[in-house]
Amino acid sequence: MRICLGIEGSANKIGVGIVREDGTVLSNPRRTYTPPTGQGFLPRETALHHQQWALTLVQEALDQAGLGPASISLIAYTKGPGMGGPLVSCAVVARMLSQLWRVPLQPVNHCVGHIEMGRQITGASNPVVLYVSGGNTQVIAYARQRYRIFGETIDAAVGNVLDRLARALSLSNYPAPGYNIEQEAKKGTTLLELPYGVKGMDVSLSGLLSAAEALARMRVDAPREAAAKPSTASSLAGHHAPPPPPP
Template sequence: MSTQPAAESSAAAAAAPPTPAGLKLALGLEGSANKIGVGIVRGDGHILSNPRHTFITPPGQGFLPRETAMHHQEWAVRLVQQALKEGNVTPSQISCIAYTKGPGMGGPLVSCAVVARMLSQLWRVPIIGVNHCVGHIEMGRIVTGAQDPVVLYVSGGNTQVIAYADQRYRIFGETIDIAVGNCLDRFARLLGLPNDPAPGYNIEQLARQGTKLIELPYVVKGMDVSFSGILSYIEGAAKELMTKGEASPADLCFSLQETIFAMLVEITERAMAHVGSNDVLIVGGVGCNLRLQEMMQVMVGERGGRLYATDDRYCIDNGAMIAWPGLLALGQGQTVELAETTCTQRYRTDEVHVIWRG
């Protein structure tokens, strides 16, 4: 069970003003991993409320699907109530329910889908399944104002370089094994770092104290990257280096970040050259990392472009990132029948028909 006593504060903590007549509202539920979030977004892109809660396990442990699903079941209804209260919204004002269809962990996904179906029937509004990755992209675009950037999507379960073309988000490069966030999380467990608020965040803080760069494998294969070999190498070398006094935990965190972030910057720049864009948008939980943003800014600045990035309110999984693309899909008549409100752990970013973009 989570060690957090209350839901994390919403990005729109103060009660929102009444919604102007004619603007539709969407309520979104996100629960693909260890965070469950409920967000309410208005038709003009204004986020009315966005509370969430995180399932946190003891140091050195990950989170399992069954326990995570139980956490989401415990928090779903109270987060819906909190979102309505913070957004100054009644159920009768909600135009549609959006939920995360995938990708993600099966049990947690299904738990939130069940709540979405319940609300759809209870409030008699359409329901829409949203791709988690597309949710991150559209959230980043509406929050930052980015128009048509190359997107670096980095999280615990995904690592992709993406650009838009012909109503699809095309994947130009990705990890061929584990995601960058998973690599950081597993190394944090090896060091015994806390999972509160997140293992990757704690690695970032420790890395700032590092002064020695340890040479690690650098694995870029064309447009793709690989992190499993780097993780295996540093896991094997960490104990010996620390025992001999040749490196501190801070040095190891610093070295791991510098190496894997350099790989991400390289494949992002290659995609930029290919599509002819000088702007970059970073989305996903790892996108909160200020060192990654700093390294990307140097590269983008040299190309005369602009970097778009957000903080943990929008980078980390949240309900608003599901509500907003749900509202965009609703505007194009993209709803689904209740019998088709399924979930899938494997749902590629480029499978989505992005009908709302020209």
């Protein structure tokens, strides 16, 4: 049975997975670049992080799977979409391994990889997919030999909104901005209305982000005595968005 080693590093996480032809995951070690609080992950620093860990993760993946290079039938890597520097760093490693081990090299579309991974894990045969990874917010289904987008964000993606909101609220990037926003939301006591727009099957989140960042700036700039009031961070993290207008 053929075995594939895949390298994914399109954003701040780099992972190396080894998977059998039947879909069995033999190993999947990962490392995440975590920038300082208040900062996002920049392409240069993220690429350097991936370069530092790539070969270590390849060896970890082989060790955890109990395999050697001779057992690998195919090398796969994320071709895009994603951040240019990190993608190139992983592609260089994948190409090097392909040449050293004399096995084929297979580029993979990042978005398709997410969708097909979900289908493999859930066993779904013909799903309608809500794809909300990183810079994507889309409702997708597969028909007539292609993936079709039924609705999507027309500006900011959900993942980008969460990352920027965490920075505006000075929340830690560890273990993940979205997780830390959720923990703050559990402490919230006040519902804050934030705008968003829906047009047909599409959604606009830029207004929500702008309003949230404005509220966060008010919290940062507030006088010291206002610190005794209920936490804006917690309430903002657990905000209440008004319902969209009727179609």
